[in-house]
Amino acid sequence: MDVTLLPDLPAWQRLGGAHTAEEIAQQPALWSNLAAVIDGARERIDAFLGDALNDPNQRVIFTGAGSSGFIAEMVADQINAQWPADMRALHTTSLLTHPALYLQRDRPTLLVSFGRSGSSPESVAAVELVRAQVDEARFLDITCNADGALAQRGQGRSDTLSLLMPPASCDRAFAMTSSLSCMLLAALSVFERAPWAERTARLRNLAQCGEQAVQAWDAPVAALAQGDISRVIYLGSGPLEATAREAALKVLELTAGRVLALANTPLGFRHGPKSTLNGTTLVVMLRSAQPLARRYEQDLLEELRRDGIAARVISVGPAGADSAEGDFVLDVPALPDTWLAPLWLVMAQCFALQRSAALGLTPDNPFPDGTVNRVVQGVTIHDHG
Template sequence: MTLLPPFSAAQWQALGGAHTAQEIAQQPAVWRELARQLRALPASRLAALQTLLEDHRTQVILTGAGTSSYIGELAADTLNTAVPAQVRAIATTSLLSHPALYVEPGRPLLLVSFARSGNSPESQAVVELVRKLAPGARFLHITCNAQGRLAAAGAGRDDTHTFVLPAASCDQGFAMTSSFTAMLLAALSLLGPDPLDVAARRIDTLAALAARWLDEQAASWHDIGHTPVSRIVYLGSGALEGLAREAALKVLELSAGLILAVPHTPLGFRHGPKSMLNQHTLVVLFHSQDPHARRYEDDLLQELRRDRVAGAVLALDGAALGAPAGLSDAWLAVAYAVFAQTLALHQSVRLGLPPDNPFPDGTVNRVVQGVTVYDYAA
């Protein structure tokens, strides 16, 4: 069992964080298994999807709830520039309540659903709603749970392709970690323009990079995670804006809301949100690999460090940490995510919470509960 240092397996168990610590640390291994899956996937399995992606009339909706929705936000713009189809990210929580704003019945439609368990109420409800509103729509389910309701409902259907990720990606801890990064890599691979063997090699490269970061940066990340803070700001631009939202959610989840976490863009941060800074605030910037974007990011970093209002300002720079040149932000985001997950885990421990279940009273659950799905009359 591989867990995050500096604690042993027994110590993580006593802290109530063994699942989460393992699921963060295992990600390079999970990604390598995903790469093997992609190499073994027959090209014929994706022929229908490729036909849709190559049609400029096709509307591709990337959907999920919570962390799963941020997968779509991270991938959408990168995919949209790479394929003729129109790709956008819309959360199930928006699709379910306002379908008429997003579903265009007269156009070819591919609904891509991301789901860790596949048992969230919105997951299957959105599929059935889209099937009703857009006859002829096709569906791609990217899920970590072969036994989930989403996977079961798509089995044997001609309009649905289900891609089940390695079993280890179905996190048992409260927070999505392995599931988030594995589903993001699967989406970029299955929906992108590159052959699957090219995508698989890129995933292997990222696995090696993340494994090295986990080894070399573990002590530093532990110290940052145990720094007393009451607020964390995550900044990211382009695809990394979606990662900033996911990173902030990890802090809120694993701190049980005791730490205020806010995501924003570097340029947008000056327009009001900067007022939240104080000496108990940690600011984390995910550096873009785009030279144009980095000029704006560097300006803000210099400003924040000059102002000395925030308690600490940290920039995570893939290039400085050895990321290969030419790797886009959407792909590099999985390695950055490992840092954000580790930081949230250590802050949870610092606060004396059990990271595997920071809400033992059941007010917030691993699989969302309490959602009533209502019939929709077009």
């Protein structure tokens, strides 16, 4: 098929991918809109959080399912490093099955829920579970849907703060793209220790970088996706490990599982997963902004390129002297990896979209038979009593 670029929405409409293409391309504009949302909500946020994050006995659980759970993984460690409170990421899919491992009745707990629709059965059940099993429980719901169950159930409750993302972030397509990046950046902004003006400035700076990424990477990513690629390996360290998992999920979702996608860390990849390489494998290293991590990443990149087993070995990340021809690089501000992750996800989202179309699938709905759904179905919530 001919390469179709993101701005060509009529062509994507014919291919069944117009919503996905538009929702990837609109992200930088939404990040600018999010800055205004955060600025308008900062008094409510400060009043709700109070001084709780300075209390070592305070627990904060970041949670979600699927891509929303990966948001939790991406943000938790970055935020935990800034505050005395104990913070962790925990997928709702684990919280619901083993609550006794994670909840303590006498320990104050803030549950931070991420939800595009806010109506998945696990999201709603997790809130009800924590409210029932923790005496001092509070809830921060970061969601894209004002009409979803999370937003509706939190209305008028003193124990709940609902933070709504810009309306256009509630993706119409199957895959989470703009919803994910907005919720991720919202969480970082809410829990960042820097002054509010610096937080919103970061969002606007990232929006400018995002515009550059979309424009510069659109055509080369589309060309990359036309190759004979049956496996994709995303590698990332620290918070970028979860980013790699999200990137791999996008490939699995949008290709309906026809392209195998895995994620690992640069150091962990040698411990067995390297055996998955073959002549139709694309390896994508998500590069850290941290010099130490980059040295480990560079070692593996050079090793994989010397081995010559994979079809392509590329990296995505901040521009640097160690970048190679064919890498996707960007000049970015000096920010932690978690803040930069949405930029690298732009590349991964574009690749998944283009690979889906190259396989003749319909990216907006890669599962027309309904085996997998935009809002998960078929979940029975069992009594935790």
